[in-house]
Amino acid sequence: MVQLDPDRDLPGWNAVQAPAGRMLAAQAWASDGLLVQLAPDHVGADVRGRLLQGAEVTPGQRDADAVAVAAWCGEVGQLLARVDVIALPTLLGPPPRLDEADRMYGIRQTLPVNAAGLPALALPVRSRGGLPASLQLVGPARSEPLLLVLGAVLEAAGGSRAPRRR
Numbered sequence: 001m002v003q004l005d006p007d008r009d010l011p012g013w014n015a016v017q018a019p020a021g022r023m024l025a026a027q028a029w030a031s032d033g034l035l036v037q038l039a040p041d042h043v044g045a046d047v048r049g050r051l052l053q054g055a056e057v058t059p060g061q062r063d064a065d066a067v068a069v070a071a072w073c074g075e076v077g078q079l080l081a082r083v084d085v086i087a088l089p090t091l092l093g094p095p096p097r098l099d100e101a102d103r104m105y106g107i108r109q110t111l112p113v114n115a116a117g118l119p120a121l122a123l124p125v126r127s128r129g130g131l132p133a134s135l136q137l138v139g140p141a142r143s144e145p146l147l148l149v150l151g152a153v154l155e156a157a158g159g160s161r162a163p164r165r166r
Contacts, residue, residue, distance in 0.1 A: 020115030029054030
């Protein structure tokens with residue numbers, strides 16, 4: 001196991017958040033925008049709002065965002081050439097309550113991984129105080145079998161916990 005320094009090993013993490021968010025919003029609009037245009041009442045207000053944000057992304061922004069995300073992919077690719085898997089928190093804190101769902105966008109740590117197109121596995125882990133927590137395992141392209149095996153090993157070792165059934 002290698003302890004990583006995010007500032008040294010993934011310096012573009014914070015910088016890629018906004019371009020990745022715009023890029024994914026624009027892609028969502030391209031694939032699902034017609035639904036909003038034809039049947040806006042059939043799409044929840046929160047989803048409709050996010051899709052409409054994608055409609056506002058200009059071609060110039062898309063081009064600049066593609067350059068930023070490509071640079072990020074190179075950066076994370078260099079790191080994954082040195083390590084087999086990157087372990088990161090899925091969220092910066094406990095998940096928000098349903099009435100605070102918009103807060104999720106400020107604390108999630110999955111966007112840079114999604115933008116890079118890398119496989120990842122998020123699994124619940126033990127935390128102090130019983131609050132829900134989650135670990136994100138990220139691997140290089142086509143490493144899904146490795147991530148699933150690592151997730152099973154963590155779960156068997158007691159490092160992961162399945163949600164309680166009520």
